[in-house]
Amino acid sequence: MSLISEEFSERSFNPLDLLEELVMANEWPYERASEDELVVETSGCWCDYKLFFVWREDLNALYFTSVFDSRVIEEKRLAVVELTGLVNEKLWLGHFEVGSEDGLPVYRYTMLARGRNAVSIEQLEDLVDIALMECERFYPALQFVVWAGRTPKDAMASAMMETAGEA
Numbered sequence: 617m618s619l620i621s622e623e624f625s626e627r628s629f630n631p632l633d634l635l636e637e638l639v640m641a642n643e644w645p646y647e648r649a650s651e652d653e654l655v656v657e658t659s660g661c662w663c664d665y666k667l668f669f670v671w672r673e674d675l676n677a678l679y680f681t682s683v684f685d686s687r688v689i690e691e692k693r694l695a696v697v698e699l700t701g702l703v704n705e706k707l708w709l710g711h712f713e714v715g716s717e718d719g720l721p722v723y724r725y726t727m728l729a730r731g732r733n734a735v736s737i738e739q740l741e742d743l744v745d746i747a748l749m750e751c752e753r754f755y756p757a758l759q760f761v762v763w764a765g766r767t768p769k770d771a772m773a774s775a776m777m778e779t780a781g782e783a
Contacts (some may be wrong), residue, residue, distance in 0.1 A: 631678050631735040632671050638740055660748060662755040667744070676730040680710075682723040682747045684755070685741050688714050692762045696721070699761050699768035702752055709746055712754060721758060 632654045639646045639656050646656040656667040664685040671678055688696045694713055700712040700721075710725035727743060729735050760771035 623659040629734060630671055630673075631729070631740060632669055632775065634735065634737055635669055635740055638737060638744070645766055658748070660752050660755070662723050662752060662759075665748065665751060666757075667747075676728060678726045678727045678729065678735070678743075680727065680743060680747065682751050684721040684751065684758075686721065686723055686755075686758070687760055688721060688758075690719065693719060696758060699757060699771055703757065703774045705752060710748075723751050723754075 623683050630651070631653065632648070635654055636646070636648060639654070642658075644656050644658045646654060648654055652671045652673070654669040656669070658665050658667065666683045666685070668681040668683065669678060670680075672756070701712060704711045704736065709721055712723055714721050725743065725747065727735070727739070757768075759770040760766040760774060762766055766773075766774070
């Protein structure tokens, strides 16, 4: 996904400006809600995702959330929360959670930029790539619990296994 290789200088340091270029290069629909907020829509193999980016200049932090286009019904939330705990144990970056009020599964990550003059496009590409990869990997396990009635441990074993080779 490497489409842009320059870094923004300190004079224009808002990583959302660079992210906006990345989003346009991928031809993803987006809305710049404000100077510090960017909302993006993209499709995965399993469902659509809304990506929310918020820049907090006072913290020098980029907050990122990827929201699944799927709700977890109340009766399944406890099992899905257990599943997210199992999945989170395997993640290097970010974490999954299920909204207590709306039941939306989300992936969250915050990138700190304190002491840097810029955030590179490669860092932002990695952030988005890793998040979407993890969401795509997690989705089948989520569906196994919600729709197939599998236990979180069974869903984890079935959906999160690493495959080798091609069929």
